[in-house]
Amino acid sequence: MNATLSLYLKAFLRLLFPEYCAVCGKVLRYGEPIMCHHCELNLPLVRFNDFTDNPAARLFWHSVEVERVVSLYYYMPGSPYKGPIIKMKYHHRHDIGRYMGRLAALVWQPKGFFEGIDYIVPVPLHAKRIAYRGYNQSEMIARGISSITGIPVKTRCIKRNSNTATQTHKNRLDRWDTMRRIFALVPRYTEGLEGKHLLLVDDVLTTGATTASCARELLTIKGCRVSILTLAMAHQ
Numbered sequence: 001m002n003a004t005l006s007l008y009l010k011a012f013l014r015l016l017f018p019e020y021c022a023v024c025g026k027v028l029r030y031g032e033p034i035m036c037h038h039c040e041l042n043l044p045l046v047r048f049n050d051f052t053d054n055p056a057a058r059l060f061w062h063s064v065e066v067e068r069v070v071s072l073y074y075y076m077p078g079s080p081y082k083g084p085i086i087k088m089k090y091h092h093r094h095d096i097g098r099y100m101g102r103l104a105a106l107v108w109q110p111k112g113f114f115e116g117i118d119y120i121v122p123v124p125l126h127a128k129r130i131a132y133r134g135y136n137q138s139e140m141i142a143r144g145i146s147s148i149t150g151i152p153v154k155t156r157c158i159k160r161n162s163n164t165a166t167q168t169h170k171n172r173l174d175r176w177d178t179m180r181r182i183f184a185l186v187p188r189y190t191e192g193l194e195g196k197h198l199l200l201v202d203d204v205l206t207t208g209a210t211t212a213s214c215a216r217e218l219l220t221i222k223g224c225r226v227s228i229l230t231l232a233m234a235h236q
């Protein structure tokens with residue numbers, strides 16, 4: 001099929017099966033893949049000039065030593081910009097993760113955020129959650145970033161433990177210890193990560209506690225450094 005015909009066919013299919021903006025819900029026009037131009041132009045972008053001292057980085061200052069921290073955009077309770085996150089997590093829209101990941105890379109690459117980073121590591125989901133959802137949304141964001149930066153993604157080096165069901169039977173001290181070990185390294189897949197700079201990718205940053213737990217576990221790899229990128233962050 002020639003290119004022009006293919007374009008017409010795609011436009012025609014859009015008429016038959018319209019797609020909707022992940023933010024405002026309006027019908028998307030041809031060439032608008034995830035959100036309409038208006039919503040994309042008005043995306044409340046995070047504008048940090050410093051990767052080590054900014055509202056996102058400050059969330060980690062007292063819990064874990066990380067290198068650089070950024071997010072793509074702010075969202076507040078009730079904001080329509082929660083839409084892409086909800087659709088990505090609960091409505092099987094893994095394409096949103098990849099698209100937003102590419103957007104984050106396009107915003108932060110010119111500012112040098114990815115310089116010296118060796119691998120991208122998405123915050124893992126528990127295997128049962130992946131089986132239910134079909135994918136890990138943080139991995140989709142990571143894949144989007146990788147498609148722009150060329151930095152490889154490592155998904156097997158760290159896993160999420162399952163422990164919530166048994167926590168109620170433990171005393172407080174044990175429970176704290178369980179919480180601290182939400183994540184565990186998988187030794188056979190951490191080979192070659194010694195001395196590397198890893199970019200930990202998560203979907204949303206609120207208190208930073210879960211992301212910090214994951215970063216702490218990665219930092220037990222000898223000589224490893226960790227930076228963090230999240231898609232959205234709660235507005236302070």
Ligand SMILES: [Zn+2]
Pocket residue numbers: 021022023024025026035036037038039040
């Ligand atoms: Zn829109």
